Amino acid sequence: MPTYRTKVSERIRLPSRTEREEALETAGYNVFNVDADDVYIDLLTDSGTGAMSDEQWAALHRGDESYAGSSSFERLESAVRDVMGFPQVVPAHQGRGAENVLYGSLVDEGDVVLNNTHFDTTRAHVANQGARPVDCPVDGARDPTARGGQFDGNFSIDRAREIVDDVGTDAIPAVVLTITNNSAAGQPVSVSNTREVARFAAEIDATFVIDACRFAENAYFVSEREDEFDDATVAEIAREQLGYADALVMSGKKDGLVNVGGFVATDDDDLYQACKHRAILYEGFPTYGGMAGRDMEALAVGLREAVEAAYVADRVEQVRQFGERLADDGVPVYEPIGGHAVYIDAAAALPQIPADEFPGQALVCECYLEGGVRGVELGSFAFPDADRPELVRLAVPRRTYGPAHFDHVAETVRSVFEDHESVRGLRLASDPPIPELRHFTAELEPV
Numbered sequence: 005m006p007t008y009r010t011k012v013s014e015r016i017r018l019p020s021r022t023e024r025e026e027a028l029e030t031a032g033y034n035v036f037n038v039d040a041d042d043v044y045i046d047l048l049t050d051s052g053t054g055a056m057s058d059e060q061w062a063a064l065h066r067g068d069e070s071y072a073g074s075s076s077f078e079r080l081e082s083a084v085r086d087v088m089g090f091p092q093v094v095p096a097h098q099g100r101g102a103e104n105v106l107y108g109s110l111v112d113e114g115d116v117v118l119n120n121t122h123f124d125t126t127r128a129h130v131a132n133q134g135a136r137p138v139d140c141p142v143d144g145a146r147d148p149t150a151r152g153g154q155f156d157g158n159f160s161i162d163r164a165r166e167i168v169d170d171v172g173t174d175a176i177p178a179v180v181l182t183i184t185n186n187s188a189a190g191q192p193v194s195v196s197n198t199r200e201v202a203r204f205a206a207e208i209d210a211t212f213v214i215d216a217c218r219f220a221e222n223a224y225f226v227s228e229r230e231d232e233f234d235d236a237t238v239a240e241i242a243r244e245q246l247g248y249a250d251a252l253v254m255s256g257k258k259d260g261l262v263n264v265g266g267f268v269a270t271d272d273d274d275l276y277q278a279c280k281h282r283a284i285l286y287e288g289f290p291t292y293g294g295m296a297g298r299d300m301e302a303l304a305v306g307l308r309e310a311v312e313a314a315y316v317a318d319r320v321e322q323v324r325q326f327g328e329r330l331a332d333d334g335v336p337v338y339e340p341i342g343g344h345a346v347y348i349d350a351a352a353a354l355p356q357i358p359a360d361e362f363p364g365q366a367l368v369c370e371c372y373l374e375g376g377v378r379g380v381e382l383g384s385f386a387f388p389d390a391d392r393p394e395l396v397r398l399a400v401p402r403r404t405y406g407p408a409h410f411d412h413v414a415e416t417v418r419s420v421f422e423d424h425e426s427v428r429g430l431r432l433a434s435d436p437p438i439p440e441l442r443h444f445t446a447e448l449e450p451v
């Protein structure tokens with residue numbers, strides 16, 4: 005049950021079918037190019053698109069915009085200490101800014117970084133250092149038909165040991181755990197796996213990093229699924245799980261419940277010093293690091309709200325009910341449903357479309373045409389060289405949409421699915437310069 009109500013409303017509009025057809029054609033069949041005003045329900049991302057609380061809006065007015073020694077920074081620091089357990093904080097403009105600060109400080113050319121699954125920007129920052137990002141997912145984590153693991157986001161120590169045998173421990177400066185695992189359908193990571201990864205990282209003398217973007221949602225799954233934590237609160241679980249890390253890298257746009265912001269947090273003084281100095285170069289002075297004082301205030305409040313039991317239960321249950329409704333309607337979704345999004349198996353939904361005609365992108369376009377719903381393709385269009393399933397992600401912004409909106413989305417997806425034989429594939433009509441980032445800008449056309 006929601007424990008909030010709407011104080012400020014935002015107008016949204018379902019354009020006519022003809023307008024949607026025109027908008028999609030103008031966008032080159034790429035929904036990143038569609039104007040947000042032409043989208044009815046926007047499930048492109050859960051990042052920075054949620055509603056702030058009245059307490060967060062009130063906190064904005066307290067923002068101390070001093071260049072140095074801002075009291076807003078102190079409030080952010082104490083929220084990170086209380087909620088996440090880390091004393092040193094280097095703010096950044098968003099998650100990828102924090103990644104640049106952290107991985108730029110930790111990783112050198114020729115290194116190898118291990119992660120349960122690197123998110124795109126994480127992969128890019130590791131590669132940008134001249135290092136090699138290697139994923140260590142557990143078996144079945146990427147298989148939309150595997151159905152059933154309770155902690156499919158976990159890190160495979162066996163896989164990591166194979167890499168160590170191959171490259172040696174000296175080449176591995178960092179072991180990263182992404183909770184929840186965005187690139188594995190938003191599946192959670194258990195605390196027992198976190199402990200194992202911490203032990204493994206210590207054994208090979210690597211820094212243990214947690215990408216904490218969705219740490220509160222992950223803690224909620226732990227409270228439900230890991231027996232040891234039956235009686236623990238989400239706040240207690242979050243602190244324990246994060247506490248095994250040497251450093252956190254955080255996008256506040258997710259479980260910080262803000263529209264922009266991020267940070268690195270650590271209890272390692274040497275790492276803190278290195279990050280602080282790199283942040284001055286790329287982000288800003290260490291007491292604002294790319295954020296306005298007011299945004300640090302909102303983030304400080306948002307971190308505390310994110311671990312409130314009633315908030316996080318409502319959040320994860322809303323996503324789950326939406327996903328289960330699609331599953332009940334016969335739509336092939338990744339199960340169990342993840343914490344922030346529902347992932348549809350487009351290869352199963354549109355079996356007549358081969359991978360080189362982008363079934364996921366065809367499904368995304370069709371959902372927009374059918375109901376003005378915007379999702380995102382995470383298959384062979386977004387990851388040209390990777391062996392990934394053809395997933396479409398419908399990400400749910402926090403505290404934003406209600407049951408009637410999800411009814412509309414479910415109805416839209418169901419009718420696309422029912423009429424799936426009429427859906428055509430797509431081919432590329434332009435060739436952006438960076439293949440890894442082509443899905444943001446490339447244009448396509450129907451086959």
Ligand code: F0G
Nearest residue numbers: 049051098099100123125186217255257
């Ligand atoms: N790490 C993870 C696991 C993420 O999901 C994201 C962003 C980032 C890092 C980077 O954070 O966007 O603040 O720079 N994920 C968004 C998404 C963009 O749609 O999944 P950022």
